[in-house]
Amino acid sequence: MTTAPDRSTTTTIAAPDRRRPASIPRIKLSRRGFAIDHPDPATGERLMAEALGVTDRDAMHGILRQLVRASVxxxxxxxxxxxxxxxxVQSIQPRDAIEAMLVAQMVSVHVMTMRCAFQLASAIDIAQQDSATRALGRLARTFPAQMEALNRYRTKDEPAITVQNLSVQDGGKAIVGNITQHASVMVSDQRPPAATTDARTVPTQELGEREHAPVRATRAARA
Known part of the structure; x- marks a missing residue:
């Protein structure tokens, strides 16, 4: 027999080497609505706003009301x-209003996904199985898309890493400028590469002399 947990107490699961944020207040449900269950109403609202990632009181109550309805x-x-x-929501730690709305959608989608999984497991005919399967598939695809959107939003200010391609012909060696790392970004030295080959490097003037040497020899032979 499975019993419901005691709502009057909060169970804390300790995690190694991790600082746990302040405990989120409980929500007291009634026929008239809901209320934040905390001895000090102001402190309760502040803790709830921090957990939801918002700073505005209206935003906090708005998202909280939406989560209450999604739990129906x-x-x-x-x-x-x-x-x-x-x-x-508190575990994901939204940092602003955009993340707060997206994270609220994520946890709601997860709850609906598991409900559809239960409906599929308890289906008694083909029609119920098909309906639950379609809904479960759509919700299961939505959740990773939301995760990707959250990751893109959180990393929008981080600089991109640029990788330059280098092509070296057979028999040659090339040394590219130093690669340095600063602020989690790999930066390539823009100085021209120092070319080193197995053969001796021929100066431009010497190439010019070699090009004109056969011409002078031919003219001398004709004379």
């Missing part, structure tokens, strides 16, 4: 599901 099971919000969703 049947006709009423599910307290256990809501606590899980809030814990996942």
């Amino acid at each position: 099971k049947g006709t009423r919000p599910d307290a256990t599901c809501l606590a899980f969703m809030l814990s996942m």
Whole structure:
């Protein structure tokens, strides 16, 4: 028999070598709505806003209200599901309003994905299986797309790494400028490469003398 966890206490799972953020307040659900369960309302709102990644009170209540609605099971919000969703949001640690909205969508999509997986497992006919399979596939493809969008947004200010190609002919050797690393970016020295070959490097003037030497020899022979 599986029993529901005690909602009056918070279970903390310790992780090695990791600083855990402040505990997120519980949400008290009622027929009239919901409220942040904290002895000090101001402190409770601040902790909830930090967990959701927003600084505005209206934004915090707006995202929280959307998560409450997304946790609805049947006709009423599910307290256990809501606590899980809030814990996942806090674990991802959104840093601004854009990330807060995207992360809220991610945890909601995950919950819906698992519900569709349950519906597929408990389907009793082909029609239910087909419907659950289509919904599960769409949601499963949406979640990694959201992860990619979050990663792109978080790394938008990081400089790109440029890799230059170098082609060397057979029998030759080339030395490219020094490769340095600064601020997690590989930068190639723009100084011209020092060309070293197995054969002796021929100066331009000497090449000119060799080109004209046969011509002078031919004229002398004709004379």
